[in-house]
Amino acid sequence: MEIQIQELTKIYRNGGQRALNRINLTIKDGMFGLLGPNGAGKSTLMRILVTLMKPSAGNIYVNGKELNKNRKEIRKILGYLPQDFRFFAKYRTWEFLDYSARLAGLKNKAVRNKEVERLLEEVGLFDVRDRKASRLSGGMKRRLGIAQALVGDPKIVIVDEPTTGLDPDERIRFRNLLSKMAEKEMIIILSTHIVGDISSTCNNMALLNEGKLVYEGSPDRLLEMARNHVFQVSVSHFEFEEIKEKYQVISTIPSVNGWDVQLVADRLDQYNPRVIEPNLEHAYVYFMEYVIQSHEQS
Numbered sequence: 336m337e338i339q340i341q342e343l344t345k346i347y348r349n350g351g352q353r354a355l356n357r358i359n360l361t362i363k364d365g366m367f368g369l370l371g372p373n374g375a376g377k378s379t380l381m382r383i384l385v386t387l388m389k390p391s392a393g394n395i396y397v398n399g400k401e402l403n404k405n406r407k408e409i410r411k412i413l414g415y416l417p418q419d420f421r422f423f424a425k426y427r428t429w430e431f432l433d434y435s436a437r438l439a440g441l442k443n444k445a446v447r448n449k450e451v452e453r454l455l456e457e458v459g460l461f462d463v464r465d466r467k468a469s470r471l472s473g474g475m476k477r478r479l480g481i482a483q484a485l486v487g488d489p490k491i492v493i494v495d496e497p498t499t500g501l502d503p504d505e506r507i508r509f510r511n512l513l514s515k516m517a518e519k520e521m522i523i524i525l526s527t528h529i530v531g532d533i534s535s536t537c538n539n540m541a542l543l544n545e546g547k548l549v550y551e552g553s554p555d556r557l558l559e560m561a562r563n564h565v566f567q568v569s570v571s572h573f574e575f576e577e578i579k580e581k582y583q584v585i586s587t588i589p590s591v592n593g594w595d596v597q598l599v600a601d602r603l604d605q606y607n608p609r610v611i612e613p614n615l616e617h618a619y620v621y622f623m624e625y626v627i628q629s630h631e632q633s
């Protein structure tokens with residue numbers, strides 16, 4: 336599978352400014368992480384990808400076929416979990432999937448039953464299949480959302496901020512579910528504003544900011560860019576106030592004489608800093624604060 340996005344632009348009629356500004360991006364098999372702060376344009380891009388909305392300009396090709404001209408055909412291989420996913424409160428878990436399967440065109444009851452069973456197993460909801468969907472826990476609801484996106488074995492699955500509001504256990508479980516799926520020959524696009532969701536399970540990622548694509552590549556390369564720009568310092572209360580003014584502070588822990596602080600900076604010549612290995616969160620902050628800024632000035 337390959338999705339090619341060319342010069343994609345979206346201007347909302349009532350909005351005025353560009354929600355997406357000339358995006359060029361190629362996405363191949365595996366898990367693809369779409370990271371960006373709120374309002375960056377992630378949901379807009381996803382809605383266009385699943386043909387719910389048309390772009391203002393630009394094109395998308397799926398395996399070389401223009402999305403806009405082959406909507407019907409391409410929809411058949413798409414699964415989508417919207418950001419604001421809701422389901423009818425009256426349905427039981429299995430009934431909801433049965434309903435989704437009917438919508439997807441599975442008319443034969445026996446075939447549908449089998450598909451529903453497969454999906455319940457796949458996302459770990461078989462034991463609660465008779466429970467009302469509205470009574471499921473937050474994590475289970477999200478997994479039910481994934482299950483409905485997987486009806487009919489899609490080749491491209493698009494999930495929009497699926498981990499928002501989940502507790503850490505559920506978040507890990509969810510991530511594991513997605514990365515297990517990504518072992519197949521398919522594209523999974525996961526959008527998030529939470530850096531921790533983009534783990535090593537994403538072989539590629541993109542960073543959107545104010546409608547622009549500001550980074551595309553592996554999480555590792557982003558990490559590499561932050562190397563030698565993440566510091567740990569032990570400082571007094573007074574120095575800490577100074578540091579907060581000047582640098583991007585990632586974390587602080589109280590110490591005997593003040594604070595132990597992790598910060599991101601282009602360079603740091605005072606406070607006797609120790610350089611530490613960047614994690615993806617450091618790298619994200621470094622990139623947003625220093626790399627993009629300098630791009631925009633030049």
Ligand SMILES: Nc1ncnc2c1ncn2[C@@H]1O[C@H](COP(=O)(O)OP(=O)(O)O)[C@@H](O)[C@H]1O
Pocket residue numbers: 347348349350353354371372373374375376377378379380
């Ligand atoms: N239906 C809409 N009408 C007008 N503006 C919109 C609409 N949906 C989103 N926007 C605007 O487009 C920009 C991108 O939004 P969105 O794609 O939802 O970003 P994200 O999903 O990254 O938070 C934001 O400035 C948002 O306010």
Ligand SMILES: [Mg+2]
Pocket residue numbers: 377378379418495496
């Ligand atoms: Mg969104």
